[in-house]
Amino acid sequence: MTDRFLKLGAVVFLAGAGLALVPAPVRAQATHDLDTYSYEALVRDLTDELETAGLDLDTEYSLDELKSAIMDALSQDFVDPAGDDESAITAADLEAEMAEAHTTLGQVVDAALARADELSIRRGSAAGTMVQIKWPLDSVSSECGRNERGCATPRAAYGQVAPATARTIKQH
DSSP states (O other): OHHHHHHHHHHHHHHHHHHHHSOOOOOSSOOOOGGGSOHHHHHHHHHHHHGGGOOOTTSOEEHHHHHHHHHHHHHSOOOOTTOOGGGOOOHHHHHHHHHHTTSOHHHHHHHHHHHHHHHHHHHHSOTTOOOOOOSSOSOOOSSOOTTOTTEEOHHHHHHHHHHHHHHHHHHO
């Protein structure tokens, strides 16, 4: 009887050891440690991803519209035009890096959009005029005119979001 249990134990042990040697199925998405990317590469890749949002770069949009388009673009997995999947940034990569930095992508985007709004207003305001920015904006006009509060161009927004996201990743 004891011999039988030993043989059964040996079979179970060997079967378990054999399963450990079988490679695990490859996940559909591999995650990358974005800390290994250079700051410049992060900004370039994030800007490329943001530009897939399909917005006219020089038209002013409300900050809410910009945030929605930016979050949609960043939630999609970046596909490198050169086809290099090894350097692709995924939504999972961004989420992991933001968690590591104890923030969220939404918070980083909000701060960057507030900065883009501030810069747009300063360009359109008289020198020395004090500008007060409140985010999130209680009421944002869906019609944006040049340098109107609560509006920015995608060019200005992307110019703030990509570096802010890259800085958040590199600082933690």
